[in-house]
Amino acid sequence: MQNFILRAAFAAVGLWLATLWVDGITVDAPTTLLLAALLLGIVNAIVKPVMLLLTLPFLLLSLGLFLLVVNAAMLGLVSAFLPGMHVAGFWAALWGALLISFVSWLGSAFLGPKGRGDVRIHRG
Numbered sequence: 001m002q003n004f005i006l007r008a009a010f011a012a013v014g015l016w017l018a019t020l021w022v023d024g025i026t027v028d029a030p031t032t033l034l035l036a037a038l039l040l041g042i043v044n045a046i047v048k049p050v051m052l053l054l055t056l057p058f059l060l061l062s063l064g065l066f067l068l069v070v071n072a073a074m075l076g077l078v079s080a081f082l083p084g085m086h087v088a089g090f091w092a093a094l095w096g097a098l099l100i101s102f103v104s105w106l107g108s109a110f111l112g113p114k115g116r117g118d119v120r121i122h123r124g
Contacts, residue, residue: 003111004041010107012037014100022099024092025085032084040078040100048074071097 012034018025019033027033051070052059058066072093079087087093 006111007104007107008034008037008041010104011040011100013107014103015040015096017103018096018099022092022095024088025096027086028084032082036078036082036085039082040074043074043078047077068094068098071101075100 015025015027015037016033019027027036048070051073052067055066055070058069072090075097076087076090076093079085079093087096
């Protein structure tokens, strides 16, 4: 649970940077920023795998570059459900999703793997 909260915090930092650096992404309040990060984590855990399965031919044809479009769609979906968050269009969503993904990737590099811990096998 602590790992999820830290990953959501890194996503919130990425979203905050996206509101500063990407024209077209705005968040009204700091609480909306935290809710957006949590909702983005939930959407990425539930909706994104279904979208990846549905867009698998495009992912294969584009050698994975279509994943950027899927990430932008997930950010747009979060902004559609959250009243205090606004994404102006596709390009704002694309650049914002790219920035959020990069900051989250950096945070994950500091946190380590997503698993529950190391598994060690000791031979007797």
